[in-house]
Every structure is written in structure tokens, then in C-alpha cells.
Amino acid sequence: MTPGARIRVVIVDDEPMVVRLLTTIVEAAPDLEVAGTAADGAEAAALVERERPDIVLMDLRMPGVDGLAATARIRARPDPPIVVVLTTFDADGLVIEALRAGADGYLVKSTPPGELVDLVRVAARGHTVLSPVAKDGLLSASAAVRDERRRARARLSELTGREREVLAAIGDGLSNAQIAARLYLSEATVKGYVSGVFDKLGCANRTQAGLLAKQAGL
CATH class of the missing domain: 3.40.50.2300 (Response regulator)
Structure with missing residues (x-):
């Protein structure tokens, strides 16, 4: 836009x-x-x-x-x-x-x-x-929320500790700038982490990643 x-x-x-x-x-x-x-x-x-x-x-x-x-x-x-x-x-x-x-x-x-x-x-x-x-x-809203959580946590197994922190922040609806402030990182570094998280999890956007974070209970 x-x-x-x-x-x-x-x-x-x-x-x-x-x-x-x-x-x-x-x-x-x-x-x-x-x-x-x-x-x-x-x-x-x-x-x-x-x-x-x-x-x-x-x-x-x-x-x-x-x-x-x-x-x-x-x-x-x-x-x-x-x-x-x-x-x-x-x-x-x-x-x-x-x-x-x-x-x-x-x-x-x-x-x-x-x-x-x-x-x-x-x-x-x-x-x-x-x-x-x-x-x-x-x-x-999901009738199978327990299974969703188990599967979501399994998908997160490849993430590093820092990537999990970034994913949790995405789940909270934070922008890259807000994540940078929360984790004391540069915005460019956060952008790299976000891209890596998307690649590892196969997420197309922040909404999908955020939903996965919520399902996993982050």
C-alpha cells in the first residue's frame, strides 16, 4: 500500500x-x-x-x-x-x-x-x-484442542530458545519493533528470527504463526 x-x-x-x-x-x-x-x-x-x-x-x-x-x-x-x-x-x-x-x-x-x-x-x-x-x-472453539496443543508443540521442537521467545511475542500480536524492545534486540535481528521461525514452521504469515503459538500454549 x-x-x-x-x-x-x-x-x-x-x-x-x-x-x-x-x-x-x-x-x-x-x-x-x-x-x-x-x-x-x-x-x-x-x-x-x-x-x-x-x-x-x-x-x-x-x-x-x-x-x-x-x-x-x-x-x-x-x-x-x-x-x-x-x-x-x-x-x-x-x-x-x-x-x-x-x-x-x-x-x-x-x-x-x-x-x-x-x-x-x-x-x-x-x-x-x-x-x-x-x-x-x-x-x-476447537473440539480437539488437546490434540492441537500436542501437535503444535511437536512442530515447535526444531526452534531454538530465542526463536520460541520471538514466536511467543508474535502470538501476543507484537510487531517486530515491539518484539525488539521486549527482547532487547535490534529490529533487523528480530526480522531475521521471524523469517527463520516462518521457514521452520511452514507458516505463511504472522497470523498462522501466532495461532500456532497459542495452540502450543506459549
Whole structure:
């Protein structure tokens, strides 16, 4: 995204009332604009191809091509936009699958307008976004959380102690600069650690790494 440019947002939801509400919230922010809206996943993928937005606010539960499939399709693009999934439920089991499909964050639709706008800005800067109510309930949404933790910890076995510290900080939603301050490292050093962690764990982005950290109980 070009510095100083408005953040272009695509809204995807099959409920017209929700689309109107989100459009009003986004358009009220001076640095955001709605690049288009879609009512299902197939329409969303075509819209992203045409408009090249910065952010996609993606409903999960839609007829036809749902938000999960649409997220995977959009994130498979060579230069994909950021995808933040939206759901009515703060313990929606599909959220974990959406994050695995490449979504960059998760917000419940009841997120207050001001907070939602702020989190869209945070997402546009490349950071993980999880609304407070979502963060607390995310792992409890999985019926197999114990198995998830066991498998996650096994994946972390290749990490060094410092890499585990960096991964834990990513799980807390910290930026590279914030991790550097926490661990008394240079930001360039942290960037190297983050890249190494992603390579070892096979994570595509900070959200996937952060989810793995939470699953492992870091």
C-alpha cells in the first residue's frame, strides 16, 4: 500500500443490512474507502481480481462459495490483499480453518465501529488483528484442542530458545519493533528470527504463526 493513500476495503457478506452498516462505518473514516461489496465468495474473488483492494472483510457463513473457500482462493493470488474474517459468533470453529487458509485476522461483527476501524488500520500495516472477545475464545472453539496443543508443540521442537521467545511475542500480536524492545534486540535481528521461525514452521504469515503459538500454549 502506498504511504498516505487511503486504505481500500472490500466488504463481503450475504446480508444486505450488514453490508450497509459496514460500508457506513468504513466510509466514515477519512483514511478508508469501500472499493466494492460482494454477497458471496465467488463474487468476492472476482471483485478482488478487478479492484485490487488492500483489505477484504470476509463473512464466513454464506451460501454458495463460503468465506473459507473464498479466503483460500484470494490468499492464493500472487499479491493477495489482507483478509480479515468476520463472524457473528465469538467461538466459531470455522475461524481456525480460515486462519489456516491464510486469513490475517478475525473480528466479530459486534466489534464497536471505532474499534473496527482502528483494527482495519492495524491490519493494513501488516499486523495480526483479533478482537478482544475473539482472542479469548479462539482456541476453545476447537473440539480437539488437546490434540492441537500436542501437535503444535511437536512442530515447535526444531526452534531454538530465542526463536520460541520471538514466536511467543508474535502470538501476543507484537510487531517486530515491539518484539525488539521486549527482547532487547535490534529490529533487523528480530526480522531475521521471524523469517527463520516462518521457514521452520511452514507458516505463511504472522497470523498462522501466532495461532500456532497459542495452540502450543506459549
